[in-house]
Amino acid sequence: MTQSRPLLLVDAPSLYFRAYFGIPESAARAADGSPVNAVRGFLDMISTLIRNRRPDRLVCALDFDWRPAWRVALLPSYKLHRVAPEGGEVVPDTLSPQVPLILDLLAAVGIPAVGHDGYEADDVLGTLATREPAPVEVVSGDRDLFQLVDDARGVRLLYVGRGVAKLEDCDDAAVRARYGVPAAGYADFAALRGDPSDGLPGVAGVGDKTAARLVDRYGSLDAILAALDDPAAGFAPGLRGKLAAARDYLAVAPTVVRVARDVPLPPLRTELPTAPVDPDGLLALAEKWNLAGPCRRLVDALAG
Structure with missing residues (x-):
């Protein structure tokens, strides 16, 4: 089954880390002074992707386990340099509190965000890219996801290594040109x-x-x-x-x-809404966190 408009699979951690480091905290704060720079940047990236790619389906993938034990058992050095002294991933103190807010906003809009214990966001993306109807466009700044490109199946990587505004739309020829391998x-x-x-x-x-x-x-x-x-x-x-x-x-x-392609994810409703599923909840979050502009831009992008 092939659809005419793409399923957009978004590597959420890749985008919100990029947003966090791309926008100064001083440029985006809530009324209480809490930084919301990652949230603002993430929402604007999603809005830009919806406007420019015109998907009719969208899913955000999450890291439920950024360093799975099964990968570490095979290769103990895997992401070892990113482990904090007290355990867990090294994440800026002012980014961590913004992630739940991103998830609340996505839920109010009606965009599914999914992960699975024991797997990284890459694995969720690989599974959905394999099982969902094409065309599929995977959005990430992670080079490992070049392996998901599949011209025969209609899977592309929108590589955001230089930002969403300068994304690289990669098919197999682009991967070959970049690295010399399919x-x-x-x-x-x-x-x-x-x-x-x-x-x-x-x-x-x-x-x-x-x-x-x-x-x-x-x-x-x-x-x-x-x-x-x-x-x-x-x-x-x-x-x-x-x-x-x-x-x-x-x-x-x-x-x-290799990205896992068999994560036991539940069935998902991937359809992109044309309006927020919880407009009152979205309005309340926008007002509380001083995010009226980014939320309005996302609502406008949904309406098309």
Whole structure:
């Protein structure tokens, strides 16, 4: 089943972190002085996406577990540098209180926000992108989500690494142009070259170009590892040694990097409303938190 207008799948943490750091706290405060910069920026990003992409369905994905135990068990370094001394993720003190407000506003508007215990927002996005009718547009600044791009199925990534106003609409050709591998090979590419932002060490001495060349030549990390045992495979001795030394890491890294596509999410009503489902609740929140402008812009975007 294919629809004419897209399902917009929004990586909510990616957007509200970006909003928080993009708007000074002094520029957006409630009457009591509480900063609402992340909320304001997030709402305006959603409004811009609705106006520009014209979806008829929209879901926001949440991190119920930003560092799942099953990923850490495979790779203890996974996001280790982002663990706070007292445990949990390092999150600015003035951002944490804004997240529940974002969720309250989304509920008043009628936009579903969903997560699942033991999984990251990426996994929720991967599951919905796999199970929901196309076309699907995934919105995130997380490079790992390039792996979800699927031209045959109609799944694209709207990459907001430079902001929503300068998003990059990525199909498979765009992923190839950017990294030298197809979207289906991105997870293996990332495992080989590593990603310090996620605590993935990669293979020592293997950078972007070598990783892309390997994935392009052999097709998958499994095939690369199988070729290591073939003297006729043509590996330079130095490269063969680097890959062999990293064999234990490469045995688990792809599972860590690959987005889960089978999160047991309940059925969702994904239809984007044309007006808030709780207008009085939305008005009360807008007045209490000095968010009349962003809320009005979102309501106007819904009305189209």
